[in-house]
Amino acid sequence: IIESDASLLQRFDLAPYQFHTTGTRMGYKFHALTLDERPLIKIESEPDAVVMRYEFQHLNRPMPVKDAMPKMLETNSGKVCVAVLSREHPQGIASAALLKRVADYLQRDDIAQESDEITTKSAAPKLYRIVATVYTGSDPSSHVDKAQAEQAAWALAEKRHKLNGIVDREEVAHILYELGAKRAKVHEPAADVICQWDQAPYCTEVIIDVRGD
Numbered sequence: 001i002i003e004s005d006a007s008l009l010q011r012f013d014l015a016p017y018q019f020h021t022t023g024t025r026m027g028y029k030f031h032a033l034t035l036d037e038r039p040l041i042k043i044e045s046e047p048d049a050v051v052m053r054y055e056f057q058h059l060n061r062p063m064p065v066k067d068a069m070p071k072m073l074e075t076n077s078g079k080v081c082v083a084v085l086s087r088e089h090p091q092g093i094a095s096a097a098l099l100k101r102v103a104d105y106l107q108r109d110d111i112a113q114e115s116d117e118i119t120t121k122s123a124a125p126k127l128y129r130i131v132a133t134v135y136t137g138s139d140p141s142s143h144v145d146k147a148q149a150e151q152a153a154w155a156l157a158e159k160r161h162k163l164n165g166i167v168d169r170e171e172v173a174h175i176l177y178e179l180g181a182k183r184a185k186v187h188e189p190a191a192d193v194i195c196q197w198d199q200a201p202y203c204t205e206v207i208i209d210v211r212g213d
Contacts, residue, residue, distance in 0.1 A: 032068030083198035131188035157203035167193035
């Protein structure tokens, strides 16, 4: 499991929400993305003293949660479901063990809202392919390297692999034009990939055909 610099930066940007409980959407996201990082706080009585004890987890691995999205299932009910996108599975499917770990952490006394009933569910992958034809027009200045084009498409797919994500066909074409294409035709996805709060777009294959005509 490798956590990207962008993912680490996202957790840094969410850091102010560490002082929040899970009542806010960003609060839920922060605590799910920083799983087990908050110390366990205990208050112990000793003769002539009250001791507050902070127990920190020994974390030597990247965060297993890639993204999280809360949703109140019924208006004003307090029933909140948190969708979890996992790093432990290529498509982001969260295991039962990870879902339990997230639920247990979000329901800690010092994190959870007393009025919230929290459940978790795995993200559902929405599968698609990127298939495109790049035309260079036999112009030396419009040369496009096939491997470089495929790498750029995979990078875009990884960037868009998040809950409630969108893969825009125009953006796919745009990255090919940026590489110097004279014209780019996107065949797949046939329409923009638009995901719900508990879905994440997942690219299964990239095929780029480079033509000189």
